[in-house]
Amino acid sequence: MPLIHLFRRCNQRCVFCSYPADAGADGPAGLGDWLREIAAMPPGPVQISGGEPLLAGTSRLCLLLAAVKKLGRKAELQTNAIAAAGLPAGELTRLCKALKAAGGYFNVNFPAASPAADFRITKTRGAFGRRLAGVRRLVKAGAAVRLTHVISSLNYKSLPAFAAFAAKELKGIAWLQFSYIKGVGRAEARYLPKYGEVKPYLLEALRLCRAAGLRCDVDHIPPCYLGSFYRLNVDIVKMKEGRPGPHLQEKARVAACRGCRFLALCPGPRKDYMAAHKKL
Numbered sequence: 039m040p041l042i043h044l045f046r047r048c049n050q051r052c053v054f055c056s057y058p059a060d061a062g063a064d065g066p067a068g069l070g071d072w073l074r075e076i077a078a079m080p081p082g083p084v085q086i087s088g089g090e091p092l093l094a095g096t097s098r099l100c101l102l103l104a105a106v107k108k109l110g111r112k113a114e115l116q117t118n119a120i121a122a123a124g125l126p127a128g129e130l131t132r133l134c135k136a137l138k139a140a141g142g143y144f145n146v147n148f149p150a151a152s153p154a155a156d157f158r159i160t161k162t163r164g165a166f167g168r169r170l171a172g173v174r175r176l177v178k179a180g181a182a183v184r185l186t187h188v189i190s191s192l193n194y195k196s197l198p199a200f201a202a203f204a205a206k207e208l209k210g211i212a213w214l215q216f217s218y219i220k221g222v223g224r225a226e227a228r229y230l231p232k233y234g235e236v237k238p239y240l241l242e243a244l245r246l247c248r249a250a251g252l253r254c255d256v257d258h259i260p261p262c263y264l265g266s267f268y269r270l271n272v273d274i275v276k277m278k279e280g281r282p283g284p285h286l287q288e289k290a291r292v293a294a295c296r297g298c299r300f301l302a303l304c305p306g307p308r309k310d311y312m313a314a315h316k317k318l
């Protein structure tokens with residue numbers, strides 16, 4: 039999915055931030071630059087990212103979303119949802135409507151089920167409570183909300199607890215994605231747990247989601263580590279349809295993939311995972 043980074047500015051300091059480390063300081067980019075960038079992208083839905091896109095302000099975001107719609111494209115608005123907690127009601131409604139009109143959804147980075155764990159990951163005081171309030175407001179306003187739970191060495195043992203938390207405290211979300219940390223940007227290798235360490239906790243979390251009727255999927259952990267839940271791996275559909283995209287650039291098959299029953303459905307493990315751990 040084509041991606042635009044509006045700017046680097048953010049109200050969190052997540053240890054897993056994948057914003058390109060070599061991107062330099064924010065330039066003078068504004069609405070006109072963003073629209074030109076989107077118009078020049080290959081076809082398909084647009085991921086609007088940052089930094090934190092909500093810091094662009096509601097008016098500019100609504101104009102951006104209207105332009106995306108006019109181009110006949112859909113939008114995914116990535117956010118940590120903190121700013122959504124404090125938006126005046128009218129602005130929140132306007133933003134949700136503009137996103138809905140663009141056939142889109144909020145993709146909320148939600149990394150923990152408690153304030154202390156949230157702080158260890160986002161390095162931002164008070165973020166957990168504001169994020170929780172922000173997501174609830176978005177859901178209440180009728181927006182489609184996907185949660186992305188980035189799996190790192192700081193939270194993988196709490197995956198079942200997070201699944202239970204999401205099912206109980208965040209009713210109304212459209213779905214939950216468990217997404218293994220990318221070893222790029224600010225993410226240091228020590229935050230990348232081994233797939234084998236993550237597996238039992240992730241499978242339990244997926245069982246809990248299934249029992250609670252909470253839709254979920256998994257990104258950046260290959261099917262060979264997902265047991266009977268392998269169909270939840272998001273690359274499988276892309277591979278079946280022969281879609282181009284970052285999954286083919288960021289991942290590559292390795293010697294251990296030889297003879298694998300998922301070979302045609304899996305692009306292999308992430309290259310940065312192999313750089314950190316040397317073996318699958």
Ligand code: SF4
Nearest residue numbers: 260262295298304306
């Ligand atoms: S192709 Fe490789 S990474 Fe993918 S499921 Fe098979 S063994 Fe695992």
